[in-house]
Amino acid sequence: MSQWLRRFGLLIALFLFVGALAIGFYALRFWSEHGEADSRRYDRPAASAGLVSYRKQIEPILENRCVVCHACYDAPCQLKLGSWEGIARGYSSEKVYDGSRIVEAPPTRLFVDAQKASEWRKKGFYPVLSEYRNSPEQNRSSSLIYRVLALKQAHPPPVAGLAPDVLDFGIDRQQSCPKIETFEIYQKTHPLAGMPFGLPGIDPADQDLIVRWLEQGAPDEGPAPLSAQEEAEIAEWERFLNGASLKERLMSRFLYEHLFLAHLYLNDAFEGPAFRLVRSETPPGQALSIIATRRPLDAPGVERVCLRLQRDLEPIVAKTHMPYRLDKARMERYLALFLAPDYSVGREPSYMPQQASNGLATFRAIPEESRYRFLLDDAQYFIMTFIKGPVCRGQVALNVIEDRFWVFFLAPGVGVQRDADDVARRALESMTLPAADGSNSAPLLTAWLGYAARERQYQRERAIGLRAFAASHGGPRLDMVWDGDGTNRNAALTVMRHFDNATVVRGLVGAPPKTAWLMDYSLFERIYYLLVAGYDVFGNVTHNLNSRLYMDFLRMEGEANFIGFLPADARAEVLARWYRDAAKESLDHMRALVFEPGVESGIAYHGADPEPELFGMLERRLKQALDTRLSLANVKDAGLREQLERLAALRGESLALVPELFYLVVTDPQGVARYFTVLKETGHRNVTHLLTEQNELEPEENALTVVPGLIGAYPNAFFRLGKEQLLEFIRALASLKTEDDYKRLSDRFAVRRTDPKFWEFSDRLQGAEARMDQADRGLLDYNRLENR
Numbered sequence: 001m002s003q004w005l006r007r008f009g010l011l012i013a014l015f016l017f018v019g020a021l022a023i024g025f026y027a028l029r030f031w032s033e034h035g036e037a038d039s040r041r042y043d044r045p046a047a048s049a050g051l052v053s054y055r056k057q058i059e060p061i062l063e064n065r066c067v068v069c070h071a072c073y074d075a076p077c078q079l080k081l082g083s084w085e086g087i088a089r090g091y092s093s094e095k096v097y098d099g100s101r102i103v104e105a106p107p108t109r110l111f112v113d114a115q116k117a118s119e120w121r122k123k124g125f126y127p128v129l130s131e132y133r134n135s136p137e138q139n140r141s142s143s144l145i146y147r148v149l150a151l152k153q154a155h156p157p158p159v160a161g162l163a164p165d166v167l168d169f170g171i172d173r174q175q176s177c178p179k180i181e182t183f184e185i186y187q188k189t190h191p192l193a194g195m196p197f198g199l200p201g202i203d204p205a206d207q208d209l210i211v212r213w214l215e216q217g218a219p220d221e222g223p224a225p226l227s228a229q230e231e232a233e234i235a236e237w238e239r240f241l242n243g244a245s246l247k248e249r250l251m252s253r254f255l256y257e258h259l260f261l262a263h264l265y266l267n268d269a270f271e272g273p274a275f276r277l278v279r280s281e282t283p284p285g286q287a288l289s290i291i292a293t294r295r296p297l298d299a300p301g302v303e304r305v306c307l308r309l310q311r312d313l314e315p316i317v318a319k320t321h322m323p324y325r326l327d328k329a330r331m332e333r334y335l336a337l338f339l340a341p342d343y344s345v346g347r348e349p350s351y352m353p354q355q356a357s358n359g360l361a362t363f364r365a366i367p368e369e370s371r372y373r374f375l376l377d378d379a380q381y382f383i384m385t386f387i388k389g390p391v392c393r394g395q396v397a398l399n400v401i402e403d404r405f406w407v408f409f410l411a412p413g414v415g416v417q418r419d420a421d422d423v424a425r426r427a428l429e430s431m432t433l434p435a436a437d438g439s440n441s442a443p444l445l446t447a448w449l450g451y452a453a454r455e456r457q458y459q460r461e462r463a464i465g466l467r468a469f470a471a472s473h474g475g476p477r478l479d480m481v482w483d484g485d486g487t488n489r490n491a492a493l494t495v496m497r498h499f500d501n502a503t504v505v506r507g508l509v510g511a512p513p514k515t516a517w518l519m520d521y522s523l524f525e526r527i528y529y530l531l532v533a534g535y536d537v538f539g540n541v542t543h544n545l546n547s548r549l550y551m552d553f554l555r556m557e558g559e560a561n562f563i564g565f566l567p568a569d570a571r572a573e574v575l576a577r578w579y580r581d582a583a584k585e586s587l588d589h590m591r592a593l594v595f596e597p598g599v600e601s602g603i604a605y606h607g608a609d610p611e612p613e614l615f616g617m618l619e620r621r622l623k624q625a626l627d628t629r630l631s632l633a634n635v636k637d638a639g640l641r642e643q644l645e646r647l648a649a650l651r652g653e654s655l656a657l658v659p660e661l662f663y664l665v666v667t668d669p670q671g672v673a674r675y676f677t678v679l680k681e682t683g684h685r686n687v688t689h690l691l692t693e694q695n696e697l698e699p700e701e702n703a704l705t706v707v708p709g710l711i712g713a714y715p716n717a718f719f720r721l722g723k724e725q726l727l728e729f730i731r732a733l734a735s736l737k738t739e740d741d742y743k744r745l746s747d748r749f750a751v752r753r754t755d756p757k758f759w760e761f762s763d764r765l766q767g768a769e770a771r772m773d774q775a776d777r778g779l780l781d782y783n784r785l786e787n788r
Contacts, residue, residue, distance in 0.1 A: 030180070030181040030182070031181065034132040034133060034138060034142050035132055035133050036132075037127070037131040037132055038131050038132075039117065039118040039121040039127075039131060040116075040117070040118040041117070041129075041131045041134075042088035042117040042127070042129055042131070042218070043088075043116040043117055043118050044116075045084055045088075045218070045219055045220035045221075045222070046216075046217040046218065046219040046220075047219060048219035048220060048221040051213075051216045051219045052209060052212050052213040052216055052219070053221060054084055054213065054218070054219060054220040054221065055220070055221055055222075055223065055224070057209055057213070058209065058210060058213050059315075061202065061206045061209065061210065062081050062082070063082065063315045063779060064759075064762070064763060064766060064779075065196055065202045065206070065759065066081040066195070066196065067081055067082045067315055067317065067779055068196075068762070068779060068780065068781060068782045069196065069197065069781065069782055069783050070082070071314070071315070071317045071319070071320070071779070071781065072317065072319055072320050072781075073096040073097065073390055073537060074096070074097065074171075074783060076175055076177075076197070076783075077091035077092060077093060077175055077176075077177040078091055078092045078094070078096060078108060078125075079091035079128065080110055080314070082314045082315040082317070083110075083313045083314050083315075084218075084220040084313075085110065085111065085313065086110055086314070087128060087129060087145075087218070088117040088127075088129065088218075089110060089114075089117060089120045089125055090117070090120060090121075090125045090126050090127045090128050090129075091125060091126055091128060091144075091177055092108065092123075092124050092125045092126070092177070093124075093175065093177040094108075094124060095175070096108070096390075096537060096538065097537070098541075099541060099544065100541055101539075101540050101541055102540055102541065103440060103540055104438075104439035104440050104536070104538055104539050104540050104543070105538040106123065106538070107292070107294060107536075107538045108123060108125075108538075109292075110314070111290075111310070111313070112290055112292050113292050115290075126177075126179055126180075127144070127180070128143065128144040128145050129143055129144075129145065129214070129218050130142035130143045130180075130214070134217060136215035136216070137215075139214050139215050139216070139217055139218075140211060140214050140215050142180055143180070143214045144178070144179075144180045144183065145210070145214060146210075146211060146214055147180065147183050147187070148193075148194055148195040149194065149195055149201075149202070149207055149210065149211075150194070151187050151191070151193065151194030151195075152194025152195055152196070152201040153194070153201055153207070154191075154194070155191045155192055155194060156200075156201060157192070157198070157199070157200060157201075157753075157754055158754050159754060159755075159756045160754060160755075161747075161752075161754060162752070162754065162787055162788070163198050163752075163753050163754055163787045164192055166192060167192060167193075167197070167198045167787070169198055169785070169786070169787050171500060171783065171784060176190060176193060178190075198753050198785075198787070199753050199758060199759075199782070200754070200755070200756060200758050200759060202759070203759070223273075223311065223313060226273065226311070230266060230272065230273070233266045233326075234266075234275070234309050235284065236331075237309060237326060237331070238284035238306075238307070238308055238309060239284065240331060240334075241255065241277075241307040242283065242284060242306055242307055246345040246346075246347070246348065247338075247339060247343075247344075247345050248339065249345075249348060250345050250348065250349070250363065250365060250366065251334065251338040251339065251366070252307050253305075253348075253349075253362075253363075254338070254359075254363050254366060254371070254374075255277070255307075255334070256277055256279065256296060256307055257296045257297055257359065257362075257533050258374070258375075258382070258528070258533070259277045259324060260276070260277055260278070260296045260533075261322055261385050261388075261389055261532065262276070262277065262322050262323070262324035262381070263275075263276075263312060263316070263321055263322060263323045263324065264276065264277060264309065264324055264325075264326050265323055265324070265325055265326065266326055266327060267325070267327055268325050268327055268329075270323045270325065270775050273311055273312070274311075274312040274316065274323070275309040275310060275311055275312060275326075276309070276310045276311075276312050277307060277308075277309060277310075278290055278291075278307070278308055278309075278310045279291040279293075279296075279300055279305050279306070279307060279308075280305075280306045280307070280308045281302050281306070282306060282308075283306045284306065284308065288308055288310055290310075291305065294439060294536050294538070295435060295533065295534060295535075295536055296533055297351070297356040297357065297362075297435065297529075297533050297534060298351065298356070299351035299356075300351075315778075315779060316777075316778040316779065317713070317778045317779045317780075317781060318712075318713035318769070318776065318777060318778035318779060318780055318781070319388060319501070319713035319714065319778075319781050320388055320778075321388075321776050321777070321778040322381055322384050322385060322388055322776060323381075323775050323776055324378060324381055333377070337370040337373060337374055338366060338370055338374075341367050341370060343365060343366070343367060344365070345365045346365075349361075349362045349363070349365075353432075353435065353436040353437075353438065354432050354436050356435075357432055357433045357434075357435035357436040357529060357534050358428075358429065358431055358432060358433055358436075358526070358529060359525045359526075359528065359529045359533065360425075360428050360429050360431075360522060360525055360526070361429040361430070364429060368521060369412050369413050371521065371525070372412045372520075372521035372524070373412050375521070375524050375525070375528075376409060376412065376482060376488070376490060377488070377490070378490060379407075379409065379490035379491075379493060380490050380493055380504060380505070380506050382524070382528060383407065383493060383495065383504045384504050384776065385528070385531075385532045386504075386527060386528070386531045386532060387495070387501075387502045387503065387504050388713075389531060389532045389535065390535065390537035398497055398499070398500060398501070398502055399687060399690070399693045400548055400551045400552055400555055400687060401495065401497055401502070401555060401687060402497070402513070402514060402515050402684060402687055403496065403497045403680075403681040403682050403683075403684065404494065404495070404496045404497070404509075404510060404513045404514075404679070404681045404705060405494075405495055405513045405514070405515045405516055405517060406492060406493070406494055406495075406508050406512075406513055406516040406517070406615075407492065407493040407494070407495060407516070407517045407519060407558075408481050408482070408491075408492055408516065408517070408518045408519070408562070408618060408622075409481070409482040409491070409518070409519050409520070409524075410480060410481065410482065410518060410519065410520040410521075410561070411479070411480055411481060411482040411483070412482065412521070414479075414480045424458055424461035424462045424464075424465050424522075426461075427454075427457050427458040427461045428458060428522050428526075431454050431458065431526075432454070433526065433529055433530050433534050433550065434447070434451075434530065434534065434535075434543060434546040434547050434550055435529065435530075435533070435534025435535070435536075436534075437543070437546070438539075438543075439536040439538065439539035439540060439543050440539070440540050440542075440543070441539065441540060441542035441543040441546050442542065443542065447542070447546050448546070448549055451546070451549070451550055451553070452585075455553045455589070456592075459589075459592055459593060459596070460596075462593075462597070463592075463596040463597040463598075466564075466597040466599050467597055467598060467599060469599075470597075470599040470600070474602040475599050475600045475601045475602035475603075476564055476565045476599070476601055476602055476603065477602040477603060478565075478603055478617055478618070478621050479621075481518070481565075481618060481621060481622075483621055483622050483624070483625060484622060484624070484625030484626075485625070486624045486625055487624070487625055488625055489506045489507070489625055489626070489627040490506060491622045491625040491626065492506070492507060492508050492618075492622050492625075492626060492627075493505065493506055493507075494506075494507060494508060494509040494510065494513075496509070496679050496681075496705065496712075498660035498661045498679065498680075498712065498714065498716075499660045499682075500784075501712075501713065501714050501784070503661075503679075503711055503712045503713070505627075505630060505711055505774075506627035506629075507626055507627035507628055507629070507630055507631070508619060508622075508626065509630050509631075509705060509707060510648070510681075510705035510707075511648075511703075511705075512611075512612055512615040513681075514577075514578065514701075515559055515562075515578050516559070516562045516615070517555075517558030517559055517561070517562060518558060518561035518562040518564075518565070519558055519561070520561065523554060523557055523558055523561070526554060527551070527554050530547060530550055530551060530554065531547065531551065535547055545690075548690065549690070552586060552688065553589070555687075556586065556589055556590050556593060557593060559578065559590070560590060560593035560594050563575060563594050564594065564597070564599065564601070565601055565603060565614060566601060566610050566611060566614060567600070567601050567603075567605055567610050568598075568599075568600045568601065570610045570611070571594050571595070572595075574611055575590060575591065575594055578686070579686045579688070580685035580686055580698075581685045581686060581696070582685075582686040582688040583686075583688040583689055586686070586688035587688075603617070629708075629709075629773060630707040630708065630709065630711070631707075631708075632644050632645055632648065632706060632707070632708065634708055635674075635708055637668075639723075640666065640668075640674070640723060640726070643723075643726045643727060643730065644676065644706050644726075645706075646727075646730055647678065647704060647706050647726075647729075647730050647733070648704055648705060648706040649704075650703070650704050650730070650733060650734055651700075651701070651702065651703050651704075652699070652700055652702060652734075653699040653700060653702065654702075654733065654734055654735060654736040654737065655680055655699075655702035655703070655704060655733070655736075656682075656699050656702060657736045657737075657738075657739065657741070657742045658678075658680050658704070658733060658736070658742075659680065659716035659717040659786060660679070660680050660716050661677065661678070661679050661680070661712045661714065661715055661716055662677075662678050662715060662716055662717040662718065662719060663675060663676070663677060663678075663710055663715050663717075663718050663719070663765065664676040664677075664678055664706075664719050664721075665718070665719070665720040665721075665765075666721060666722070666723050666726060667720070667721070667722050667723065668722075668723050669722075669723070669724075673764070673768075674708075675708075675709060675710050675765075675768050675769075675772075676706055676707065676708055676709070677706070677707050677709065677710055677711045677712060678704055678705070678706050679704065679705045679706075679707075679712070680702065680703075680704060681702065681703040681704065681705060682697060682702055683697060683698035683699060683700065683701025683702050683703070684696050684697060684698060684701075685697075685698050709772045709773070709774070710765070710768065710769045710772055710777075710780075711774065713778075713780060713781050714780075714781050714783065714784040715780060715782075715784070715785065716784055716785065716786050717746075717750060717785070717786050717788075718750060718751040718761065718765070719749045719750055719751070720749065720750075720751050720761070721749050725749070729745075729749060732744075732745045732748075733745070739788070742788060743788060746788055752787075753785060753787055762782075765780070766779060766780060
């Protein structure tokens with residue numbers, strides 16, 4: 001055996017040696033033909049006068065054919081093709097999402113961690129544009145963009161059925177990030193890996209235009225200049241955000257830490273250029289000098305931070321688009337919330353991690369009601385940051401939540417908020433969240449024990465406060481739930497998980513769910529600082545897992561708040577159903593949250609099943625503010641609505657074969673297409689086990705939710721059918737038993753990756769998505785399109 005192992009080892013070593021020789025040979029031949037690379041060539045774009053326009057001609061092609069996969073942190077090889085700067089930066093073989101990373105990775109945020117192509121080369125990025133001799137032929141042949149487009153042209157995909165098995169479409173697939181110097185080897189070993197990957201090639205006229213642009217040296221004229229009005233509004237906001245008093249500076253720090261992910265718009269129509277709120281070493285009126293800390297709560301390293309509005313040059317993609325309005329009404333709201341109240345700020349809060357990681361402690365000087373109303377004003381945006389921020393890419397990050405649940409909010413200023421928190425506030429403000437340990441977090445068990453101990457202390461303080469409140473005011477009442485002040489559509493939200501990504505929308509979407517959350521300010525803020533302000537996507541594996549494990553505590557607190565509004569004698573049954581076969585530690589913690597306060601509900605119930613009765617009462621209380629745009633009741637065609645309701649009523653094991661999220665395009669006899677989103681809700685007995693989710697599934701409880709319009713960012717499949725075929729489609733879904741059954745369904749109705757008219761369909765879909773009445777609409781992402 002040992003002799004065989006030695007021979008096998010020698011063969012492996014020989015294979016690696018031969019491979020290295022081949023790579024060296026091709027690289028040397030390439031350099032002999034093309035000369036030495038100039039890494040500074042694209043530090044600034046070439047003049048574009050009289051040449052192909054990047055902004056008018058190239059950018060639209062790249063957005064609709066390339067950005068659909070190459071955007072955000074999950075872009076393959078970190079190649080972001082949505083801006084000239086991203087193209088000039090190039091690609092890296094290092095993964096942003098790495099669940100096995102022992103040590104934190106250096107951040108690689110476009111427009112933040114480096115500003116020039118040559119700086120990105122020093123950080124390990126390789127070019128996709130030619131950095132060799134500047135001639136049309138060299139600019140073409142030495143460009144990786146040209147070579148992968150030509151590879152697709154030389155090896156076109158099949159025009160029907162499934163894409164070849166050799167193509168891996170899994171989200172955690174091994175990345176192939178070829179270098180231009182050895183591309184000849186790559187194209188021989190990966191002939192089907194041309195771009196767009198696993199999709200039809202782009203239109204020949206579009207490809208010819210890109211080739212001309214490459215031959216001209218990839219010129220760029222830059223973005224359209226801002227209008228005089230936009231410049232004036234930016235100047236006004238930067239003056240407002242850089243006030244000199246301690247009160248103004250505390251407000252500005254609070255705003256920055258809560259809005260750093262937002263796409264900021266200067267109007268309530270969310271039109272025109274978007275901006276980012278950034279910290280700069282330079283004051284308004286001077287060129288930006290970005291302060292590039294890992295997290296927004298990290299110490300800036302300068303005596304005086306200046307908040308600036310930086311124009312966002314990347315395209316709007318749905319998976320990262322979180323719009324937020326900045327206009328005169330917003331400025332007046334900030335004045336009323338943060339500057340008009342009578343409070344004093346003795347000194348600026350510390351940036352020490354133990355305090356800065358906890359927004360409750362950092363901003364204790366600002367009245368709590370002001371902070372809470374700030375979050376409630378745009379609750380969907382803030383919960384969207386939990387969902388669309390970098391923490392929620394990947395199943396381990398998301399298996400802490402149910403597949404669909406409703407979210408309600410405690411009304412600001414009610415007695416239970418003030419009185420209960422008066423007792424527990426010290427425990428909350430002294431609590432440290434995972435960000436306090438940095439991006440190279442402590443060993444998992446050590447950290448977990450510390451978090452659990454602090455949560456138990458808070459749990460005891462919370463129970464004392466709730467009992468004291470109940471003794472003087474009575475138990476929870478319906479008027480303690482925020483009603484959106486009668487007009488704010490953020491009053492109730494629905495969160496829907498799609499295995500490894502999620503969506504949050506306004507309103508109570510679908511049938512009453514298995515679980516619901518009731519959030520108060522302290523819970524809302526702690527989740528934000530756990531998943532957004534304090535989370536580092538470039539952190540090590542322990543940082544990632546600590547964030548996931550800590551989120552268990554916070555989810556349970558939100559669920560316990562909701563259960564507390566039910567009659568005391570009904571809570572055990574609800575808890576047992578929500579946490580069937582749960583981990584003992586989680587079940588014990590949940591029991592303590594639900595039962596230790598011993599507070600009876602102050603709501604009068606009349607039926608034998610109080611949970612749906614509570615849902616009904618809450619829906620009636622919030623009726624004036626509820627967003628109902630995603631209700632099937634809005635489908636005017638009664639026959640079509642009836643069939644869609646039948647689709648939404650499907651339940652059971654057959655749905656295990658259905659994609660997590662798919663778009664359904666139904667065409668009527670007149671040829672008018674209507675767009676719908678179908679979301680699968682996978683049944684779970686509980687969501688308390690970190691790595692064994694498959695053992696928690698309850699297939700008989702699988703369900704569907706159907707909504708008009710297109711929501712979500714990562715469609716898994718597209719189905720297109722005539723209205724008269726809808727009943728047949730529903731019956732086929734209901735009878736699925738095997739993958740072959742699903743394949744036959746797709747053969748009949750799906751628009752697959754191999755469809756020759758895929759891009760024609762995509763253009764109509766993306767156009768329809770852009771017209772949908774959802775502020776967070778944007779380009780869809782095709783990284784999760786199935787091949788079934």
